[in-house]
Amino acid sequence: xxxxxxxxxxxxxxxxxxxxxxxxxxxxxxxxxxxxxxxxxxxxxxxxxxxxxxxxxxxxxxxxxxxxxxxxxxxxxxxxxxxxxxxxxxxxxxxxxxxxxxxxxxxxxxxxxxxxxxxxxxxxxxxxxxxxxxxxxxxxxxxxxxxxxxxxxxxxxxxxxxxxxxxxxxxxxxxxxxxxxxxxxxxxxxxxxxxxxxxxxxxxxxxxxxxxxxxxxxxxxxxxxxxxxxxxxxxxxxxxxxxxxxxxxxxxxxxxxxxxxxxx
Numbered sequence: 001x002x003x004x005x006x007x008x009x010x011x012x013x014x015x016x017x018x019x020x021x022x023x024x025x026x027x028x029x030x031x032x033x034x035x036x037x038x039x040x041x042x043x044x045x046x047x048x049x050x051x052x053x054x055x056x057x058x059x060x061x062x063x064x065x066x067x068x069x070x071x072x073x074x075x076x077x078x079x080x081x082x083x084x085x086x087x088x089x090x091x092x093x094x095x096x097x098x099x100x101x102x103x104x105x106x107x108x109x110x111x112x113x114x115x116x117x118x119x120x121x122x123x124x125x126x127x128x129x130x131x132x133x134x135x136x137x138x139x140x141x142x143x144x145x146x147x148x149x150x151x152x153x154x155x156x157x158x159x160x161x162x163x164x165x166x167x168x169x170x171x172x173x174x175x176x177x178x179x180x181x182x183x184x185x186x187x188x189x190x191x192x193x194x195x196x197x198x199x200x201x202x203x204x205x206x207x208x209x210x211x212x213x214x215x216x217x218x219x220x221x222x223x224x225x226x227x228x229x230x231x232x233x234x235x236x237x238x239x240x241x242x243x244x245x246x247x248x249x250x251x252x253x254x255x256x257x258x259x260x261x262x263x264x
Contacts, residue, residue: 001143002029005061005088007054007076009034009043012093013067015121015151017047023147033057055083063089063143066102070094070263077105084108089140091115095166096263099133099159111135113144116165117151119173126152127169131159167256175252180205 004025006013009032020030027048034040040051058064058080068076073094084090084106091113092102099112112133120126128148132141148154157165180201187197212219227233 001025001062003060003062004030005057005064006030006032006067007057007065007080008067009039010067011122012117012119013065014043015126016065016067016093016117016147017043017049019121019150020147021047022150025147031057031060054079058084058088061085061088063091063140066090066092066094068094070096073097073101074105077102081106081108084110086110089113089136089144091144093117095170096163096260098162098264099131101264103133109135111137111140113140114159114162115144115148116162116170117148118169121151124151127172128152128154129157129162129165129169130154131157131162133159163257163260166260167253170260171253171256175249176205 004020006017009017013032013034017030017032021027028050030047030049031052032040032043032049033052033054034043043049044051052060062085064080064084066073066076073092086108088110089112090102090106090110092099093115095116097114099114102112102114103110113136114131114133115128117128118126121128126148128151130141130144130148145154145156183201183205184194184197187200188194192200208222212222215222217225223237227237
């Protein structure tokens with residue numbers, strides 16, 4: 001892509017700018033539009049990118065990243081539809097907003113790609129799922145998958161599964177953080193200091209995730225490997241089962257999926 005425009009330069013917007021540069025996009029080919037002048041100046045200094053008003057930005061972009069909140073998307077689409085480069089691929093990162101919503105809001109016939117990223121994108125360990133709208137070319141698809149791969153892993157799914165993706169990887173980091181909070185509190189209740197409880201919990205989970213990612217074994221196999229009959233781990237897992245942890249997680253994910261559907 002000769003020119004990449006980014007609308008919205010918050011935390012996720014910055015992570016995507018870094019990914020674009022890591023992918024090989026020249027900073028001078030990236031233009032942001034951001035309402036907060038101090039934030040725009042900060043990113044221009046940090047990355048060597050350009051800053052333009054929205055109309056100028058979207059008129060020049062071959063790829064346009066919409067990194068705005070779902071509730072702001074309709075306003076943004078109305079603002080850019082009169083100026084957008086009609087051949088640009090539009091890449092939306094707003095939870096719940098369907099490709100058809102973007103297409104109808106623009107009314108310009110631009111090809112649209114819908115993406116659900118997650119917050120570990122900020123440290124290069126993200127998970128993104130993409131869905132392609134009608135008219136997205138092979139080169140445009142390759143570009144989107146390529147720069148997102150610089151933030152972590154990427155899969156392609158049919159759009160009807162995007163709400164399930166939101167409930168799994170989009171909201172998933174918060175489930176993990178809540179579990180960490182509970183483990184830390186549990187460790188403190190057993191007498192450990194806050195610092196020691198945090199260190200023990202975080203490193204245990206980081207190590208377990210690394211083992212799961214690199215061992216090639218399933219979570220079920222790894223769980224069974226560490227669970228001796230009638231041992232301490234077995235006792236803990238029995239408590240999980242009696243408290244129906246699996247049902248709790250499943251219900252939470254369904255709630256997240258349902259809310260994503262409502263945002264449409």
